[in-house]
Each structure stands twice: as C-alpha cells, then as structure tokens.
Amino acid sequence: QVQVVESGGGLVQPGGSLTLSCTASGNILATDTVSWYRQPPGQERELVASITNNYPPYYDFSVKGRFTISRDNAKNTVYLKMNSLKSEDTAVYYCNLGRQMQYYWGQGTQVTVSS
Numbered sequence: 001q002v003q004v005v006e007s008g009g010g011l012v013q014p015g016g017s018l019t020l021s022c023t024a025s026g027n028i029l030a031t032d033t034v035s036w037y038r039q040p041p042g043q044e045r046e047l048v049a050s051i052t053n054n055y056p057p058y059y060d061f062s063v064k065g066r067f068t069i070s071r072d073n074a075k076n077t078v079y080l081k082m083n084s085l086k087s088e089d090t091a092v093y094y095c096n097l098g099r100q101m102q103y104y105w106g107q108g109t110q111v112t113v114s115s
Contacts, residue, residue, distance in 0.1 A: 021078070050069070
C-alpha cells in the first residue's frame with residue numbers, strides 16, 4: 001500500500017503564491033503518474049495538473065500559466081507551484097499517484113485565498 005502525503009497548504013492573499021508538496025512512502029517512481037486535484041467547497045473534485053514520464057505536463061485551462069507542476073526525484077517529491085492565486089482557487093488540494101493501474105490518494109491540504 002502506497003501512502004501519499006500532501007503539505008504546504010494555508011491562507012494566502014489574492015495575487016500571492018504557495019507551493020504544495022506531495023511525497024509517497026517508498027519512492028515516487030519515474031514511471032508513476034502524479035496528479036494534483038482540488039475540490040472547492042460544495043463542488044466536485046477536479047483535475048488541476050498532472051505529470052508523467054516522457055510527456056509534457058497537463059494543466060487545466062483555469063490554472064495554465066499560473067501553476068507549475070514539477071518533480072524532484074532526489075527528494076522524492078512532486079510540487080505544485082501556484083502563482084497569482086485567486087479566490088476561486090480556494091479548495092482542498094489532493095495528490096494522486098497512479099502506478100500500474102492502481103491509484104492512491106493523499107488526505108488533502110486546504111488552500112484558502114482571501115484578503
């Protein structure tokens with residue numbers, strides 16, 4: 001069983017930046033697909049960004065140009081760098097790790113964008 005853990009959430013003002021981190025028990029393999037999802041209050045969970053081997057990262061149109069997903073294999077961590085944050089980015093952010101047709105979720109981290 002792979003355990004996924006997110007960190008880095010918090011309260012930030014509109015226009016600010018925040019970086020989320022995702023780690024997994026053992027190692028995040030180069031062949032794993034790691035995705036960030038978010039669930040705004042009262043809404044469905046939605047895919048924000050995804051990174052996988054040998055393909056360019058995917059971004060939802062609502063975050064393209066503002067968010068950057070990246071991985072640091074030496075630190076066994078996938079990051080979501082979020083810039084120019086808006087109130088509509090407020091949500092619980094979840095990391096999802098896909099490996100050999102199995103998918104593992106973290107517990108989520110709250111991001112609140114408010115003045």
